[in-house]
Amino acid sequence: MMRRRLLAPTVAALLVATGAGCADQASGFGSDGRLDVVTAFYPLQFLSERVGADAVAVTQLTKPGAEPHDVELNTRQVAEISEAGLVVYLKGFQPAVDEAVAQEAKDKSLDVSTAVQLLPAEEHEEEHAAGEPEHTEGATDPHVWLDPVRFAAIAGKLAERLGQADPPRAAGYTERAATLQRELTALDAEYTKTLKSCARREVVTSHTAFHYLADRYGLTEVGITGISPESEPSPQRLAEVAELAKSTGTTTIFFETLVSPKVAETLAREVGARTAVLDPLEGLTEPDTDYFSVMRSNLTALTTALGCTS
Template identity: 45%
Template structure:
């Protein structure tokens, strides 16, 4: 089995439930089966919500407001694909009043949710069905594992309209789980959906007049964004951010850069920029951050501020005139 090297020189095997994670899950299931108090509400009477990673956690907090206590399973700044649940985290999923997650992204979370007691589970992939964005032949060969699984691209939150659809599902489920505060959940959902509609319009307006429509990213996280705004992403790696590109893939990127007059290679905040920097140096291009917002480190903004940063960086790279 191939070992992948993470930023800073550490190594990690491909994402999958490890023996330790499996042991934690078994232990937690045993504990919950033996009884114990329910955590559907916290000591303050708030609905207890478990969210799998940042985009789901953000929705839960914005819609739930003061009526919920949200526990995020993925720590800020951690790449969500790498998550391995502790026994305590598995237990929190088992006993939560509501769970918000995206099936297929984090196998250990999927397994815990499958054994959860909660009657109120929101799967973002069910609310906004995933699309398997077809890459060119070279990319599919290098990233065949992700395509073979058939789960599709999970990054639905990068299209504000799809994210709004997930938000509506979260609001509806919170209202079922906590009917006493249903009106507040409905209002908070409507407010958030309105803000997402405004963000969508900002992107539409901001990307008008772009000199070219193609951009290069370190991995294929931006398919929904590209589709929605009439752009095309060319990814160095496929859906898996750690897949190493083949020589044929790199040659494809070189040709595309020359053909489309590409000026910038985008890298991400949670993954080493080494590969993007190497490609950019070879092509004598600039680099910039295009953040997939899978996790935000403390004090570095929220979903809306990072999306607006992405828009500004895209406008610069694509040569917008408006």
């Protein structure tokens, strides 16, 4: 799918500058014997650390709290990709990472989108980010980690791929993935039970990052903008969402941690609703939080907003 800026300078130029990696790292293992795993952004870091545990050394390409869509790679990061034993990424989400993987880590990478069926991206025809081409038909929504069931499937695929890169420790990867999958199944059960009986089922968000979550639990996501967090809604779109919010008795307009809340606040004032955070988990912003704690905070926010009684 489309994303924003491409690398400047190009990955190829960076590889020349770094000598295309160091010979002593060609094996993909560090001096401590651990497999070097490079991950594109937080959910994949979390998954790799849980499945890999002490057998891997995990590096993330997106700084904590940074917007992952627009990541650009520096010389050191390109070298890390070149030297990694495994690169874990989501093709189509971060163009700079896609380019680096294609040039330097094609045979030692895992595109997690191959583990599950992705949903189509939702865009609104009348809006797109300034300077960005309009949405391409057939593009997919990348936010797959917000569905615990699909995320569990990715965990299993990651364990398989880690075992291929590091056969002596394959059993450990499989065992830890199974433990994580049980935890994700329990999280799915919590969401299913809590969201079963709610006064409302429409979730109004600043942009459509929660399609997978809504699809899994029978909710309807209403995005002020489409899949791109940098898009600006047209007056027509704002009017449409405001009318829907009023007709459904929406009490909460959600915005994200890494995106300006201004549009959500404007709509909330118009319809007499409040605003609250629904975290897409693209990058942690608070210390002492992880995938599970944020997902449960999201569930609490949804329970309040939707008037759930389970």
